[in-house]
Every structure is written in structure tokens, then in C-alpha cells.
Amino acid sequence: MKNEKPLILPIKNIITENDRVKTFVFEYEMDFQPGQFVMTWIPGYDEKPFGIVSRKKGEFMITVAAVGESTKALHAMSAGDLVGFRGPFGSAFSLPARPAGGPDSGSIALIAGGYGMASLFNLAKEAREKGIDVHVFLGARTKEELLYLDWMKELGAVLHLSTDDGSEGYKGFNTDLFKNSVNGVILSETKNPSNHGSFADAQDDNIKFDKAYTVGPEIMEMKVAAICYKNNIPFELSLERYMKCGIGICGSCSVDPKGWRMCVEGPVIDGEKLKEITEFGKYHRTASGKVDPYPWTKTS
């Protein structure tokens, strides 16, 4: 059941992930599918979409970076303070279809950057529960910004880590790790083998991914999409657009040229549909509706 009017919940507890990011825990059974989002009302400030994470029944979490006025206000809150939730809304990720009862349950790749892991965590959890091998290509600026490492180890996901500064894993982009893994090339990616999950000793070369999933900055998603198209790997991604209503009527998150609403037909889009979204990787719209080209499309 989705909450139409903001459902008001007290913050149960707050996990400090690093000096910019906190995870807020709420005691409530959020009936969601991986990839969906909740419109999160920070009373007096704003309401924004966040991915939903749940590690156990009767509890869910959102992970938020303090980047603007409203998220800073949320960071200043304490346990017991009230936050409102509408949702869950939007489309969800789907696991690859495998022949029932087959010996091999298959393997998926999750490529996450920034806070993208928040939208992918429960997909990883669901996949592991079905016996699917989960390879997580997690990228961040520094070691401190790599999210949920312990939780993913607990799930038994294979972690391929990268940081911009080389403070953990491969120094560079997680998309390079993914590309090399698809091509059967092993980069010296792991400084600390203990980051690997329960089947860490498995050979990583010649991994045949049944499906890939990516959430993060659009430039990263573009690179993943290109790798997947080139190698014929089916994939899904979450396409973030400015949202106002979250319920499909205001038109703010409609994408060109089909008009699909990223709060209803999205945010999860598969590789075939993505081919029809011509604005992907090129521009998005601001709160006024004005087209705002991405910096990398502007000629220098």
C-alpha cells in the first residue's frame, strides 16, 4: 500500500556514514520493491525523493547527503523528530528471468556511484536470497564515502571497489572495473581482500553477467549503458529527474521525446526503453521546466 498523504514517522535512530552522509532509520513496514522511492518531507523545508533501504522487516532507511538547505536541516534532526513519507512510488528493478530449478542461478552486476547504492541495496538483498551471484562495482571519491560495505559483505556480494583518490580499492572509476570485468581483464583492484564477501575466492575472470543495474551520476550511467550495449548485457538504470508531485501529474520529470514520467514510468528504465529517451546524458529540466544541458555536452 502506498501512502498518499505524508505518513509522519519519528526517526528511530541515525547512523553517521561519514562527515557528509547520514542514514535515517524508521520503524515501519514500507511495502516497496527495489528501485522505488519515497517523497520525504522535511517539515518546514522541502520534500525530496530518496531510495528506500530495508535490512529487516518492519524497518526502513534513507541515506541522505547534506548538500542543500533541506538535507542539512534533516541532518540537524535527532531521534524522535518527525519526518513525512509519501510513497513508495515509481517503477522497480526486475531480476533476470532464469529457468526454474536450474543449477546455475546466474550472476548480476550492480554499478553504483555516489548514493546510488541506496536504490540498489535491496535488489542485491533479493538477488542473494534467490542464490544469484551479486557483483557490486562501487565507486566513491574516498574510502569514507563507500556506503554499506559491511551490509553487503553480510549478504555475500562480491565487492569491486574504486575510489577517486585510491584510498580504497582501484584508483579510478568503477565503470573501468566493470568494463574490465566484462572483458575478462582483471585489474589490481583490491588493496584489502577482506572487503570481499563469502565467495570472494571465486575467479572473477570471464564473468557472464545475466543483467546489469546502475544508479548514480548520469555520466557514470552513460558509461555503463555504453558497455552494456556493446556487450549485449541487458540492463536497467534509475534515471533521476527533478520531481515535484511524485504522482505523475505535474510533468516536471517527463523526459523527451516520449513524455514518460520518471515518477511513474520511471525511475527504473531498461536498456531498450532508454534508447528512446533522447535527453539521456544530454540535459535535464530545472524546477521551472527550463532545459539545462549537462556540462559535458557544452563545447569548450
Add this chain to the structure above:
Amino acid sequence: MNLSINLAGIPLKNPTILASGIMGVSSASLKYCEESGAGAVSCKSIGHAERMGHHNPTVYSWGQGLTNAVGLSNQGVDEGVGLLKEMIETLTIPVIASCFADTVDNIAKVAEKLIASNPVAIELNLSCPNTENDFGLMFALDTDATTRAVSQVKKIAGKTKVFVKLTPDASNIVDVGKAAEAAGADALTATNTLSGMIIDIHTKRPILTNKFGGLSGPAIKPVSVRAVYNLYKAVKIPIIGTGGINTGEDAIEFIMAGATAVGIGSGIYYRGIDIFKKVTDEMSVFMEKNNYSSIEEMKGIANI
């Protein structure tokens, strides 16, 4: 079933019109409504300058309907002119150009720029309830302001028809409708949202950042039907009945009250983007069953 109508000289393949303020940010979002069966569409209201709108929450469902205070976010008329042109070129159905402004003079200036793109009709949004702090009271609360706005725009409208969107907040909506007609309006849209407020008792504050918002959806349908019914008696120009239409039966109720066409907005939330097709299919079923052969035949027949 032939559901075609003639709205102030504009032929529509069916009487469903996407109401202004819903979707309407881009030509793609309007095209999506066309493909979903709309007879015509309205763009989101365009004003003289770019506006980001209010902070969220700006829209939500409260149980009996929706409430919104989006706050007239738009790109501003200089970009809006190009956008409108693109919308008219991209769509095959009529595009109604909605506009607003802070003063009567400014609404004429905005309208003039938009009219240069030759839209079939321009709708003067004289009744947005969510921008009082920026713009003062709605023009459509007042017969004088309505008269001045409509006559100024009418002077420069050329072939473009001038529609006027009325507010159910007016102390007498019929007087405002009559004033608009006398000033030269070609059609009336009745109604815009109804002003309201919803307070969350846990956080002890109104939920919308703007505090007040416009109510729409099923809760306001009887209010809008009454407005259409009374306007139909008082004016000769066509009326676009808008407010809480979710089904073909709802649309027929408005037509029987006197509407020529119907606006659909919040219904997209309740029934999906293909509400236009659903509503027109349901209208056909009703008409077949009850031996009506045209929309015209049903217009105003409940107005007794």
C-alpha cells in the same frame, strides 16, 4: 460513436481537454497526453519571468482529492514563446496557451508574445490560488479586473480565441463569467481549483510549503458542476467544465449541466495518463446505451 465537438469555432475530435497546470511543462509531456486520447491540451501557465515555483510539498492526495500549490513554475515568456511554438508543431490536436501575470498590463504583454505563435486559443489564468504573496488577489475574484484583462487581451488576440479560467472562490462566479463574456471572451473554463488548507496534526503545521493550496479531484466536482450549471444559464459562450472528472459519467454530468467540453487534470492521478481514452470510451458506452448520437444533444439537458 462520434464525440467530436466545436468549441468556440475550434473543432475537437472529442471533448476532453488536458487542464492547464497538469503535465504541460514540455511538448513531450503534451504529446504523451495526445497519444493517450486527449481532444486538446493546455500548456502549463506561462508568465512574464522564469519561476521555480514553491518548495515541495507542492502536490499530494489527501483522501477526497488532491491539493496543490506548485506556484506557477514556468520558464518565462521569452523561452515560453519558443516552447509554445514547438508544442503547436509537435502536436496534431489543438494546443491552448495558458498564461498569467501579476498585473492586467502584464497579462496583456505576456499574451501578446504568445499570440504571435498563433495558438488556436489563449487561456487567461486569472484564478491561480497559490501566488497571493507574490501577486496579490486573483483577478477572477473581481468583475472589474476580469473585464480589464479580457478586453486588453481581446484587442490584440486576432484569430486566437480568448478563454478565461474562473475561480470557484469568487463570491459570484456567474457575475465574473458574464463580465468576461461582455469583455469579449470566447469561452469560459469553470473551474480552477478551490482554495483550501490541510494541517498535519503531528507536526502541527500545514503540509504544503505554501500553506494554502488549490483543491481538485472528486471532492470539488459538485462545486464545479454547480458553477457550470449557473454559468450556462447566464452566458452564451461555451464552457469548459473542469473539476473532478474521473469517468465518462462525470464528463457527461458536466455536459448535461451545460459544458461544451471538459477539462481533465487530477484524473490522471486517479486513472493514469490514458484517462482521456477511458473517459471517451465510457462516454461512448453511455451514449450508445441511452441513444444519444452527439455530445451536442446532451448539452445542458439537465439545466432545468
